[in-house]
Amino acid sequence: MAVTIRDVALQAQVSVSTVSRALSAPGLVKEATRQRVLDVVAGLGYQPNRAARSLITGRTGNLGIVVPDLLNPFFPSVLRGVQTKAGEAGTSVFFCDSREDPDTEAELVRTMAAQVDGVVLCASLLSDDTIVELAAMTPLVLINRIVPGVSSVLMDSASGMDQVVAHLESLGHEDYTYLGGPAAAWSNGRRIQGLAGRARLLGSFEPNFNGGYAAAEQALGTGATALICYNDLIALGALAYLAAHDVKVPEQISVTGFDDILYATMCSPALTTVHMPTEAAGEVAVDLLASLLDGGPAEHRELPTTLVVRASTTRRPGA
Amino acid sequence: MAVTIRDVALQAQVSVSTVSRALSAPGLVKEATRQRVLDVVAGLGYQPNRAARSLITGRTGNLGIVVPDLLNPFFPSVLRGVQTKAGEAGTSVFFCDSREDPDTEAELVRTMAAQVDGVVLCASLLSDDTIVELAAMTPLVLINRIVPGVSSVLMDSASGMDQVVAHLESLGHEDYTYLGGPAAAWSNGRRIQGLAGRARLLGSFEPNFNGGYAAAEQALGTGATALICYNDLIALGALAYLAAHDVKVPEQISVTGFDDILYATMCSPALTTVHMPTEAAGEVAVDLLASLLDGGPAEHRELPTTLVVRASTTRRPGA
DNA sequence: TTGAAAGCGCTAACAA
């Protein structure tokens, strides 16, 4: 077996409790003793057994994150933020992908709950009630979702959408269609709010490339001069459909996305979209979780979004 | 506190050992007893404490994966495969992103080692020696890397590269340039092997969009009629550079990628690239890890790659 | 087929 706290105690000629304290409550040990212990620890390469520690403290030192779709670049970026912040605190992170399925999502959170100190739930498709129930089971922080009494961090969709519409109107557009995401997605509702009735609503579509391709097909008949998409993946799908049908973007029709994933810069035309501070959101979520674990109250943070104007939007044809 | 094994024992009127056996060694318990225990377990919603179990068995029921860059869509896809397979066995997965830094990578594996049953190391930038050392510390499975004595699963780059070159030659190309990835990346060496001296070598470049943009700038002077890129992200960067400088792809110059990330279908022109079975690789890695944990020997698996011809390649100009 | 009891490695009273 690996080296235990007793080996360290023996070699440092102190009791196990002194070793334990030297490591986790340095203030309670005489400096000289502490140094001796630390030397032995380093020499032996001792690493405390997390299971044993966890058994006593009730803390695991782990946290979990569940996202709807790892293949949407939006989410790995959130993961990265979570890992960065958690890593600083020596916390490890479990991940899970619910594949856009609410039942799987709830199941995953329940499973995780047993082995983490808390979980970050991203773009949840669950009902408010289920979320509240889950939050009673384990410290929970929501990303891009608001449920009363549950901590959350929001990348402000409504304001982002507002910027999109303002941008299109400044270009003379008057008739635009919103290609909506999943009905169960809270962000979708939020974006529709941001539209404030100023757009024709279509959808719901799957929030991925194929969904966008299908969406564009439906949208083309509406006579809209601009397509506002639920997210970049849908926008990219729409772009592909339009290209395949010789509809020029942005000359004939403008297209906007949401999220500002890496691809939004790479595609052609580059996508006008709303930038979301994904990594920052992940980091803030970890902070909120930490404050929850310290016994703090549920908190809500809002992160600003910014419209990034690229090549997929231009003046309304004939305007 | 949560419900413990004693609560179950009490209510089922058996000893704790019987409960334990009913749960983890059903054969050793009379069927009727077992059923009674199971009923109580369900009724109470009992979940065994993993820390306590782990303390005794020495197994954590967790595994870890470290990848160089979560923002490269190639890796989330591997993650997904790992999670899928691990989830089936009730195993949870820790993830870490090394940000393309070998020191960080080694550090992450060492940290993980203490709290997982094994780790999957993806596209490692470490030296063979370090990897061997790590493998002595914890069960280890490599993805896209071969080190003698260490389990690994390979998506066959050399053959993929061979297909790329054969494809270009069938289109009449004679002069092509390879835009290389990181020198420390084993896959890069492997791909160069696959080229078998048939291409001009340029690089190394960062394996991302910016790297590709810079790479194309250098490559344009070489007079090559085709650019073979280390990965799709580099190819995408190259595409962007070429578009910005009015070089028509594929009319003036053909471009190929590697990995077949989702975006390779979405870009314009859609990218001719080598499809990598990423999710499958993740799943196989988990299998290999499991066999390692069962005391099996280090194994090596190779997964086939296939060239996917899309719109970014065509006949050599003037051919 | 079952139960009693001894720990796994650690932390946290409680004493000294």
Add this chain to the structure above:
DNA sequence: TTGTTAGCGCTTTCAA
């Protein structure tokens, strides 16, 4: 400032 000791919740001998 340090040591002694009693468990945390579970699995696994060993006996019955």
